[in-house]
Amino acid sequence: MERMRRTVPGILAALILLACTSCTITQKDPDYVPPPPLSALEQLKQAPVADATPFSAGSDVLSFVTADHSAVCSLTSARGEHINLPYEQNAYSDAANNKLAIVPVAHCELAVYPKAEAADVADDCAGTGLGYLGGTALLTPEKASYGECRSGVTQMEAEFGPRGSKNGPVSQLPVLEDGQNLERNGLRCSAYNGGVACGNVSAGVAFFVSRDRYELISAEGADPSATPSEAPKTP
Known part of the structure; x- marks a missing residue:
């Protein structure tokens, strides 16, 4: 009996030692650099x-907001x-x-947005040269553009901008989680990298928009536009 009492602690000690030797301790590598995010087109190609x-x-129409409610987008149609x-x-x-051709498009609005670069201003706003504001992006099967002529704020800015009400039709839309992809009529949109990318992958045309920068990717492979963060512009 005395021998058994001596054996039991020994067995327990052996089991504890075995358990400890099978454990692994994970330490962060101070030199590890995470890979950069995919380009907009690669994200649209690879994301499920x-x-x-x-x-x-x-x-x-497919409509969604990002998880942080910084952008609302729709894969929809346009007539002219x-x-x-919605x-x-x-x-x-x-x-x-009704006589106008129906074209599939992707459209996004931002709650807070950068100013459009001069090279990307696509309209003289009825000859005035005034009122071209950022905060919207449009994709057709052949082209991506940023900004538009408008007075006042978009619905997204009205709800989730700096003075937003947090209440309205945008607040009722479903969230597209980061990394997810939606597709309609050959166009795709994906929430990723703090913003949204939409593109026509087969044509090599896309845009990426976020609260502090945007990119326009053309089929010719021109350098994308990028702008620093700015407060939203309203008349």
Whole structure:
């Protein structure tokens, strides 16, 4: 009996030693540098495509907000300059515009946004040269653009800008989680790297937008535009 009492502690000690030797201790490598994020087009190519059903806003439109509510985007259609957006007033369905061709587009609005670079200003705003503001991005199958002529604020800025109400149609939209991809009519949008990328992968055309910078990627491989962070511009 005495011998058994002596043996039991020995067995326990051996088991503890065995458990400790099988443990591994993970230490951070101080020299480790995480890989840079993928380019916009590579992200759109590689990210898995999510089920579109939760994002359907009716009338063949997919709409979402990012997890931090910095951007709202729609994969939708346009007739001329009229874009079918469920959270903005628009004339897409007006009978007078039925004669216009329907084009698949991706459209994003930012709550806080950088100013458009001079080279990216695409409209003289009825000859005035005034009122071209950033905060929106548009993708067609052939081209990406940033900014537009407008007065006032977008619905996204009204809800989630610096003085936003946090209440309205945008606040009711589903969240596209970081790294997820949506696709409609050959165009894709992905939430990643603190913003949203949308593109036509087959044509090599895309944009990336976030609160402090944007990029426009053309099929010709021109250098993307990039701008520093600025406060939103309102008239």
